[in-house]
Amino acid sequence: SAVVLDGTGLARSIRERVAAGAAELIGVGVAPRLAVVVATDDEGAGWYVRSLSGAARRVGIACDVVELGADADPETIRHTLLRLSGDDTVHGIILQTPLPDGVRVEDLAADIAAEKDVDGANPLSAGRLAAGLPAYPPATAAAVLDLLDHHGIALAGRSAVVVGRSLVVGKPTAQLLLQRDATVSICHRHTKDLAQHTREADVLVVAVGRIGLVRAEHVAPGAIVVDVGTNTAPDGSLAGDVDGGVAAVAGGLTPVPGGVGPVTTALLLEHTVRSARSHG
Ligand code: NAD
Numbered sequence: 001s002a003v004v005l006d007g008t009g010l011a012r013s014i015r016e017r018v019a020a021g022a023a024e025l026i027g028v029g030v031a032p033r034l035a036v037v038v039a040t041d042d043e044g045a046g047w048y049v050r051s052l053s054g055a056a057r058r059v060g061i062a063c064d065v066v067e068l069g070a071d072a073d074p075e076t077i078r079h080t081l082l083r084l085s086g087d088d089t090v091h092g093i094i095l096q097t098p099l100p101d102g103v104r105v106e107d108l109a110a111d112i113a114a115e116k117d118v119d120g121a122n123p124l125s126a127g128r129l130a131a132g133l134p135a136y137p138p139a140t141a142a143a144v145l146d147l148l149d150h151h152g153i154a155l156a157g158r159s160a161v162v163v164g165r166s167l168v169v170g171k172p173t174a175q176l177l178l179q180r181d182a183t184v185s186i187c188h189r190h191t192k193d194l195a196q197h198t199r200e201a202d203v204l205v206v207a208v209g210r211i212g213l214v215r216a217e218h219v220a221p222g223a224i225v226v227d228v229g230t231n232t233a234p235d236g237s238l239a240g241d242v243d244g245g246v247a248a249v250a251g252g253l254t255p256v257p258g259g260v261g262p263v264t265t266a267l268l269l270e271h272t273v274r275s276a277r278s279h280g
Helices: 008-027 043-058 074-085 105-111 123-131 139-150 170-179 194-198 244-248 260-279
Strands: 033-038 062-067 092-095 159-163 183-187 203-206 224-227
Touching (some): 008 043, 008 139, 008 260, 033 043, 033 074, 033 260, 043 062, 043 260, 074 092, 092 105, 092 260, 139 260, 159 170, 159 194, 170 183, 170 203
Parallel strands (some): 033 092, 159 183, 159 203, 203 224
C-alpha cells in the first residue's frame, strides 16, 4: 500500500530555518511582520487564521489580523490593502478567503504590493510565475512541489495531472510542475471522464474541495497522489478530496491533515522573512 508522504517533518524544518532567519533580522533591527486581512465570519477561515498567526509568533514573526467584518465593502478592503502596502513595518500581506458575496480576490489582490504578496494572490505575481520571472508562488502550490521534492519524487518527463484550476491552487501548481519539466494536464468541473485522465498520471494533484472525489479507480498503480483538499467531514474532522481506498493502489499519498497544509503555513512564513530580508 501507499507510502505516507508526510508534511509535518518538512514543515518543522522549514519553520526552524524561518525562526533562525527571523532572529537574525530582529538582531539587525528589522522585525518581520505579516498582516492578514479578514472579511469573513467563516469558521474554517477563522480557524486557519488563528493557527497561522500562532505559527508566525512561534517563529518570531509578528502577525496582525485585520478584521473588517463579513459585510465589509470592496472599497474598505481595497483601502486596507493599500495602507498595508505602504506601511514599511509590514513585510507580508494575505487577503483571506472567502470574501463577502460578489467580491473577487483577483479584483482586490492587485492592491497588494507585489514585493509583499507572500501568497502570490496579485495577478501580477501569477503572470510573473507563468512567465518564469521571480515572484512568490501561492504558498499551497509551492508546498505541493516542496513536498514532492522532500520525498524524492522525480518530475522531469513524467506525466502530472492537476485536478482543479483555481487561481490560488490548481493553476499555479500546474505552472510549477511545468517549470520542472513534467508533462502537465489540468482537469476541472467540465472535464468529461475524469478517471480517463487521472489514470494517466505518474503524479496526481487533487485540489477541488470535495470529499472522496478521487477513488481507487481514478489512480494508476504506483502513482504519487497529493491531496490538497481540506474539507470538513460530517463528524467535524478534516478530510481531503482523496478516498481512503486510494492508499491500496497508489505508490505514495499525502495525508490530510499532516500533508500539504502544514507545509503551506510554513512557506507563508518563509516568504514573509524573505520579503523582510530584501525590503526590511
Ligand atoms: P476552488 O473552489 O476555487 O476551485 C475548485 C476547483 O475544482 C475548480 O477549478 C473546479 O473547476 C474544480 N472542480 C469542481 N468540481 C470538480 C469535479 N467534479 N471534477 C473535477 N474538478 C472539479 O477551490 P480551491 O481554493 O482551489 O481549493 C481546493 C481545495 O483545496 C479546497 O478543499 C480547499 O479547502 C483546499 N485548500 C487547501 C490548502 C492547503 O493548504 N492544504 C490551501 C488552499 C486550499
